[in-house]
Amino acid sequence: MSPALDPRPVAPRPKGEAWLGWASFLLMIGLWGAAALAVNSRFLPAPWTVIAHISWLTNEAHLLPDFTVTLGRAALGFVTAMVLGTVIGIALGRSRLVDRLFLNWVVVGMNLPAIVIAILCFIWLGLNDKALILAVVLNKTPLVITNIRQGVLSFDPAFDELARAYRLSRGQTFRLIHAPQLVPYLLTAARTGLSLVWKIVLVFEVLGSDSGVGFRVSLFFQFFDLKGILAYTLVFVAIVMVLEHVAIGPLERRLLKWRTDQT
Amino acid sequence: MAHGPDLSLSIARLTFGGEVLYKDFHLNVAGGEIVALIGPSGVGKTTLLRILAGVETGFDGLALVDGHPAPLAPVPGLVFQDARLLPWLSCADNLRAVRPDVSDEVVAQALAATGLVDVQDKWPRQLSGGMQRRLGLARALLVNPRLMLLDEPFVSLDRVVVRELQALVTDLIVQSGATAVLVSHDPQDAARLAHRVVIIAGRPVQIAADLALDALPAQRSRTQIIAYEDRIETAMVESAL
Numbered sequence: 001m002s003p004a005l006d007p008r009p010v011a012p013r014p015k016g017e018a019w020l021g022w023a024s025f026l027l028m029i030g031l032w033g034a035a036a037l038a039v040n041s042r043f044l045p046a047p048w049t050v051i052a053h054i055s056w057l058t059n060e061a062h063l064l065p066d067f068t069v070t071l072g073r074a075a076l077g078f079v080t081a082m083v084l085g086t087v088i089g090i091a092l093g094r095s096r097l098v099d100r101l102f103l104n105w106v107v108v109g110m111n112l113p114a115i116v117i118a119i120l121c122f123i124w125l126g127l128n129d130k131a132l133i134l135a136v137v138l139n140k141t142p143l144v145i146t147n148i149r150q151g152v153l154s155f156d157p158a159f160d161e162l163a164r165a166y167r168l169s170r171g172q173t174f175r176l177i178h179a180p181q182l183v184p185y186l187l188t189a190a191r192t193g194l195s196l197v198w199k200i201v202l203v204f205e206v207l208g209s210d211s212g213v214g215f216r217v218s219l220f221f222q223f224f225d226l227k228g229i230l231a232y233t234l235v236f237v238a239i240v241m242v243l244e245h246v247a248i249g250p251l252e253r254r255l256l257k258w259r260t261d262q263t
Numbered sequence: 264m265a266h267g268p269d270l271s272l273s274i275a276r277l278t279f280g281g282e283v284l285y286k287d288f289h290l291n292v293a294g295g296e297i298v299a300l301i302g303p304s305g306v307g308k309t310t311l312l313r314i315l316a317g318v319e320t321g322f323d324g325l326a327l328v329d330g331h332p333a334p335l336a337p338v339p340g341l342v343f344q345d346a347r348l349l350p351w352l353s354c355a356d357n358l359r360a361v362r363p364d365v366s367d368e369v370v371a372q373a374l375a376a377t378g379l380v381d382v383q384d385k386w387p388r389q390l391s392g393g394m395q396r397r398l399g400l401a402r403a404l405l406v407n408p409r410l411m412l413l414d415e416p417f418v419s420l421d422r423v424v425v426r427e428l429q430a431l432v433t434d435l436i437v438q439s440g441a442t443a444v445l446v447s448h449d450p451q452d453a454a455r456l457a458h459r460v461v462i463i464a465g466r467p468v469q470i471a472a473d474l475a476l477d478a479l480p481a482q483r484s485r486t487q488i489i490a491y492e493d494r495i496e497t498a499m500v501e502s503a504l
Contacts, residue, residue, distance in 0.1 A: 158347055164318045165341045166361040166406065176360050180351040258351045258386045 085144020093152020
């Protein structure tokens with residue numbers, strides 16, 4: 001049985017310690033504020049200055065449209081890569097022939113520099129959203145494939161035997177036996193994928209787009225606008241934290257409840 | 264009461280890891296009979312059970328359940344030695360996994376028949392080893408099996424739990440009239456449960472002894488069980504010589 005499916009209980013995090021996570025965040029802001037006061041330079045604005053600037057950028061400038069565009073691109077790239085990667089990963093994990101034929105492609109895809117893929121897509125398809133999203137998908141998909149393939153290879157054959165003995169249909173076998181074994185690998189792929197997609201989209205927006213967070217940050221860079229760069233970074237961090245604590249974390253707890261539930 | 268199916272197993276040749284495990288092996292089990300397959304660990308007992316369950320098909324030969332090839336025969340009630348519960352499903356859902364159409368009431372009845380109470384919403388890991396085996400047994404019963412296949416169902420349990428489970432399994436099989444094949448390395452399991460004991464040994468595997476135990480399993484006295492156990496042990500020692 002793969003470690004991810006080990007039925008031994010995993011101790012849930014004590015609820016009373018949840019405040020520590022928030023305290024570490026406040027500590028980070030505090031250290032930043034102290035450093036800004038000590039340095040007193042326009043190259044390190046204080047957190048309160050940056051937060052005030054976020055408000056101005058939201059009301060008077062392009063913060064909302066920039067994040068909407070970037071989030072849209074990241075979401076489209078992420079979902080496409082997850083779906084494609086899952087299907088291909090299952091195919092590679094289930095068929096030795098397909099695995100032998102295409103595993104090297106995945107290895108190449110994993111190791112091709114992101115910037116090379118982006119430049120090729122921009123040259124072939126032009127400086128547009130299609131090229132950008134395709135580049136994101138090509139970068140992210142091999143990572144999902146690798147995770148899912150590993151998950152499929154670690155399926156416990158004892159459960160397949162149970163399914164065959166009790167004559168479960170293919171659909172039942174997938175739903176009851178295979179999908180639950182894939183969940184930890186899907187969650188890992190989603191977590192690592194989200195962080196990767198964000199970074200790639202921003203770099204590609206710097207390289208070949210006239211909209212989005214990456215494009216705006218590159219403009220700030222040209223004017224040495226540290227306040228703007230940090231404001232966008234802070235909003236970016238806030239969105240990542242919300243995604244983790246509102247979407248991925250609760251989803252993970254729900255799907256893996258059988259490992260932690262003490263009731 | 265309708266009896267379970269007749270079993271007929273003929274293996275011309277079965278290899279495992281390049282070694283011939285079975286060659287010209289024949290086993291017949293009459294409908295409603297409880298047969299214990301006894302032999303040393305690793306001899307290939309579980310392989311026979313997997314063939315009868317229809318999950319092992321890589322051999323030259325034929326496994327017939329009431330005249331039908333094993334994979335097409337009615338769903339057997341299979342009890343694994345490791346309980347083999349799906350850890351991500353609740354106890355009730357583990358039962359529903361093999362019979363999605365059953366009502367909550369039927370699930371509760373199957374659990375109650377194996378002595379499990381208030382476990383529907385628990386996870387398998389929250390049960391003791393003995394309770395997990397009971398749940399595996401409840402799952403097997405839920406398919407209303409005419410054929411029960413039990414693979415070392417009492418191994419690694421403490422003696423009191425083993426006694427309870429042996430009595431429970433005997434009652435449930437005898438009441439249902441199912442044909443049953445029990446695989447074990449322990450003569451005591453056979454002495455308590457089986458109508459007939461088949462001792463297998465050697466390479467390729469052959470039937471070393473075929474013993475009929477006269478008294479009905481549910482009605483055996485302690486003295487009879489001890490006498491049967493001695494008889495089986497003696498036959499096992501002789502088969503190893």
